Amino acid sequence: xxxxxxxxxxxxxxxxxxxxxxxxxxxxxxxxxxxxxxxxxxxxxxxxxxxxxxxxxxxxxxxxxxxxxxxxxxxxxxxxxxxxxxxxxxxxxxxxxxxxxxxxxxxxxxxxxxxxxxxxxxxxxxxxxxxxxxxxxxxxxxxxxxxxxxxxxxxxxxxxxxxxxxxxxxxxxxxxxxxxxxxxxxxxxxxxxxxxxxxxxxxxxxxxxxxxxxxxxxxxxxxxxxxxxxxxxxxxxxxxxxxxxxxxxxxxxxxxxxxxxxxxxxxxxxxxxxxxxxxxxxxxxxxxxxxxxxxxxxxxxxxxxxxxxxxxxxxxxxx
Amino acid sequence: xxxxxxxxxxxxxxxxxxxxxxxxxxxxxxxxxxxxxxxxxxxxxxxxxxxxxxxxxxxxxxxxxxxxxxxxxxxxxxxxxxxxxxxxxxxxxxxxxxxxxxxxxxxxxxxxxxxxxxxxxxxxxxxxxxxxxxxxxxxxxxxxxxxxxxxxxxxxxxxxxxxxxxxxxxxxxxxxxxxxxxxxxxxxxxxxxxxxxxxxxxxxxxxxxxxxxxxxxxxxxxxxxxxxxxxxxxxxxxxxxxxxxxxxxxxxxxxxxxxxxxxxxxxxxxxxxxxxxxxxxxxxxxxxxxxxxxxxxxxxxxxxxxxxxxx
Numbered sequence: 358x359x360x361x362x363x364x365x366x367x368x369x370x371x372x373x374x375x376x377x378x379x380x381x382x383x384x385x386x387x388x389x390x391x392x393x394x395x396x397x398x399x400x401x402x403x404x405x406x407x408x409x410x411x412x413x414x415x416x417x418x419x420x421x422x423x424x425x426x427x428x429x430x431x432x433x434x435x436x437x438x439x440x441x442x443x444x445x446x447x448x449x450x451x452x453x454x455x456x457x458x459x460x461x462x463x464x465x466x467x468x469x470x471x472x473x474x475x476x477x478x479x480x481x482x483x484x485x486x487x488x489x490x491x492x493x494x495x496x497x498x499x500x501x502x503x504x505x506x507x508x509x510x511x512x513x514x515x516x517x518x519x520x521x522x523x524x525x526x527x528x529x530x531x532x533x534x535x536x537x538x539x540x541x542x543x544x545x546x547x548x549x550x551x552x553x554x555x556x557x558x559x560x561x562x563x564x565x566x567x568x569x570x571x572x573x574x575x576x577x578x579x580x581x582x583x584x585x586x587x588x589x590x591x592x593x594x595x596x597x598x599x600x601x602x603x604x605x606x607x608x609x610x611x612x613x614x615x616x617x618x619x620x621x622x623x624x625x626x627x628x629x630x631x632x633x634x635x636x637x638x639x640x641x642x643x644x645x646x647x648x649x650x651x652x653x654x655x656x657x658x659x660x661x662x663x664x665x666x667x668x669x670x671x672x673x674x675x676x
Numbered sequence: 677x678x679x680x681x682x683x684x685x686x687x688x689x690x691x692x693x694x695x696x697x698x699x700x701x702x703x704x705x706x707x708x709x710x711x712x713x714x715x716x717x718x719x720x721x722x723x724x725x726x727x728x729x730x731x732x733x734x735x736x737x738x739x740x741x742x743x744x745x746x747x748x749x750x751x752x753x754x755x756x757x758x759x760x761x762x763x764x765x766x767x768x769x770x771x772x773x774x775x776x777x778x779x780x781x782x783x784x785x786x787x788x789x790x791x792x793x794x795x796x797x798x799x800x801x802x803x804x805x806x807x808x809x810x811x812x813x814x815x816x817x818x819x820x821x822x823x824x825x826x827x828x829x830x831x832x833x834x835x836x837x838x839x840x841x842x843x844x845x846x847x848x849x850x851x852x853x854x855x856x857x858x859x860x861x862x863x864x865x866x867x868x869x870x871x872x873x874x875x876x877x878x879x880x881x882x883x884x885x886x887x888x889x890x891x892x893x894x895x896x897x898x899x900x901x902x903x904x905x906x907x908x909x910x911x912x913x914x915x916x917x918x919x920x921x922x923x924x925x926x927x928x929x930x931x932x933x934x935x936x937x938x939x940x941x942x943x944x945x946x947x948x949x950x951x952x953x954x955x956x957x958x959x960x961x962x963x964x965x966x967x968x969x970x971x972x973x974x975x976x977x978x979x980x981x982x983x984x985x986x987x
Contacts, residue, residue, distance in 0.1 A: 362681040367732050369686055371791070374798040390794065392787070404679055408686040410694050411707035435694040438759035439798035443733040444830070446792035449785045452856075453776030456815045467810070471776075474769050506810050520927040525962060527927050538781070538814035542859025563928060605840070609860075609879045643957030646984035664985040666964040671979055 518566035604647035684710030698750025925965035
């Protein structure tokens with residue numbers, strides 16, 4: 358079986374009804390829409406141009422126009438309707454809806470609408486058992502989700518009170534929110550932080566207050582100041598870590614910032630790319646000996662000092 | 677440039693869609709462009725083409741022509757079984773589907789939901805998400821193995837993959853279900869070697885997943901419920917802890933328990949936790965700004981871990 362012939366057939370069948378309803382797009386725009394290259398779209402169109410119904414006179418062929426740079430369908434013949442959704446497409450939509458629903462608290466009107474739509478999609482596929490599901494604990498709901506979403510869609514500014522993990526401090530941030538995303542089971546907000554003068558991410562469960570800003574949006578007129586909290590300089594030397602086999606969770610949760618250098622039966626040697634050494638110092642205490650810093654030496658001794666200081670609390674009679 | 681196979685598949689689809697009666701093979705070979713060669717060769721070509729179109733989800737109806745030729749079969753595609761019929765859908769629901777389709781960041785879920793969205797956009801109904809006041813959310817893409825696991829699950833083909841748990845071993849598994857829980861994807865299935873249903877975290881699957889055996893090599897038990905498995909392996913009791921926290925410090929902890937002043941430098945907090953391991957990591961994050969008072973087992977664990985760092 359020639360896989361690429363099938364892929365092209367599927368795309369060509371979808372291309373005609375799509376262009377019929379969305380005429381005038383360029384080949385580049387269609388390529389983007391169909392997640393392929395302009396070259397492949399041109400091939401598809403050239404191919405469709407010679408296809409048609411039995412008889413194959415100009416009256417029976419598909420008629421397209423695309424020389425002028427914008428594509429339109431003049432005669433679709435029998436390909437005027439989009440194909441029905443396949444099982445995978447329906448399941449992907451169902452899972453996406455479930456994800457959107459779990460972001461919302463019980464009783465939220467939009468959550469109700471989303472779940473009703475999901476249920477009606479489930480009835481359209483043959484076996485009701487999807488065998489693939491999101492769990493209700495997919496993500497923790499946040500009380501601020503709605504106000505954040507309204508701010509994203511309305512392009513307004515939010516005033517946050519935020520608990521910074523690395524610095525262990527409560528700070529006020531004015532943020533233009535851009536997008537929500539999930540990682541390792543947490544919801545994060547990414548947005549322009551006026552205080553840092555750059556994009557920052559905020560974990561939703563660490564936002565303690567969140568309100569629409571009373572002040573109109575204005576671009577910051579002072580350049581970002583590097584000494585302000587929340588502004589980090591990249592480390593001069595990326596730390597190298599020895600990660601024991603039992604610290605698998607650490608490897609998995611930080612896969613995006615770790616570069617594996619070597620793997621031995623006892624540990625994995627990896628380079629970590631982080632902005633704030635404080636994060637690593639704090640993490641290292643909790644991980645005990647399972648993750649240890651091999652270099653740089655300064656970081657290594659900072660971790661030892663912090664561990665000693667913590668241990669001293671238990672040795673002295675300070676309670 | 678010619679692509680005879682694709683061209684023939686397109687012409688066949690169009691002809692079978694356009695016909696109002698069943699077309700016989702002879703009629704197809706004579707009228708649809710692209711069929712040539714000996715009768716046997718065309719026959720083989722047609723059988724393959726039918727399979728290919730079916731693999732794309734296109735249903736080809738087979739029927740008897742009429743009473744004239746009793747045993748002569750014909751073929752057609754019923755437009756209503758081919759075409760998208762979304763039923764009664766409101767513009768608001770379409771907008772919700774559009775947001776849902778954009779929510780996967782990469783991978784097969786993103787690819788399939790994008791193609792679903794393209795089909796919806798081919799219906800000629802405008803999709804407007806402005807009124808929803810929803811932010812665009814991005815969910816994590818599943819691991820690369822997800823696609824192969826999903827395929828195996830749908831075709832009920834036994835799977836084999838290298839899995840890293842306490843040891844790195846090749847596992848042979850009949851997949852029963854996939855689920856996303858607390859940010860990670862899990863596969864639940866029957867493990868041949870262990871002879872019982874096991875849970876596998878997708879991120880621990882190393883390299884490629886291979887399928888062994890034919891489609892339908894096992895059956896998923898009718899009473900199988902995936903939610904019984906993902907929640908079971910994490911059930912643990914709640915424990916109580918009493919801590920000292922330095923004033924104005926350990927901000928993230930403060931909302932999790934009851935805080936009372938202790939002296940001019942310290943507050944006291946009482947809170948409960950489920951997993952000692954996760955709780956230890958959380959406490960030690962605050963270093964010398966947190967001191968455990970109770971329970972003694974937790975104090976020992978903290979001291980043990982710090983001693984490990986220093987050794």
